[in-house]
Amino acid sequence: MSDWPPLNPSLVAALPKNPYPGQEVYYLADATNGVLWHFRYLSTATGSYRWMFIDGSELYVRKETSSAGPTAANTMVNLDLTNLKITVPFAGDYDCELGGRIFSGTGGGNIWLHAQDGSAVIGEGDAVKLNNPGSSADEVVGAKKVRLTGIAANADLRLCAHTDTVRASSSITYAWLAVRPVRVSG
């Protein structure tokens, strides 16, 4: 008798250790908020991330009140590792959406608002940027989507910021972060 695979993908709390080609599962990513992720196993995929994300809701955090921004030049600052952090369950690639209102505190230079995994890489490809060529403080509200690749299991994706100019203060308000997987390993 044929050993038919389940027709209705299983709801799982961990990805199967010995998946078969084409296996599908529903992973409950956030039971509190009802966030469910649908994955399909692609055995022929190159690399170790063989569970492909089909669809589902995003993990999401937000904080409206002010978080202290960077003051020292070229040093990454985590905004709030309690309220503006998402721990991803699997190693893999993730799409992150981020946004917020950046206030420069003082004039000159630039401030970048990033979504990162703690690597504290100083760049701008993963960031919303406030460019302030004036001599007074400035602010801007913005949003962006970035793909973060090679993220470790249980990494804390977080909002962080840096500036290229020493300033007395800066802050971020109305900050938010949303994360969905692209592909992961078990």
Add this chain to the structure above:
Amino acid sequence: MADWSQVTVPLVTSLPSSPYDGERVYYQADATNGIVWHFRYNAGSSSSYKWEFLGGSDLAVRKDAAFNSTTGAGAQTYADIDTTNLALTAPLAGDYMIDWGGRVNCSANPTFNIWVTPKVGSNAALDTDGLDFGFHSTIGPGGRNSMHAARKIRVTGVAASALIKMQLRSDASISSAASLSLSWMSMRPVRVG
């Protein structure tokens, strides 16, 4: 034993009244625009919204033309932007993700904040849920008078058939109209019931 009832997931226009754990449906959220949502029933969920979203497209609207805010002295209260072209109806009770954005333009050297905020059903729009465009003539390179931005929020406890519409307000006098243009909104469920 195989669950033969799931060989084909049914397309439905209302959620089953007596679902079983793990049941799936394709819910036709918007037949006109071909929007179908895939749900799975989670009997073990502690929420009353036990149909959890597995995928599908967003309900979406946009309004490219400018909406001119009401001018006046003092802080302005929230007012509808366009209840036809910048509003959506939640077909099912539940929790939803809402994305929206647009471009606010105002007179030179303005000094006020403008919030563009979704009003959900009978609840008042809240600044904390809003997209805050801060314009201050005393800051920046001579005062910025245009910004283009977006935001995403999760809204919980949305009633079935609730209208979700964009509203706008300022926190100070507007001597000449500020405008919102290139505005858009989209929503999709997280879980419903």
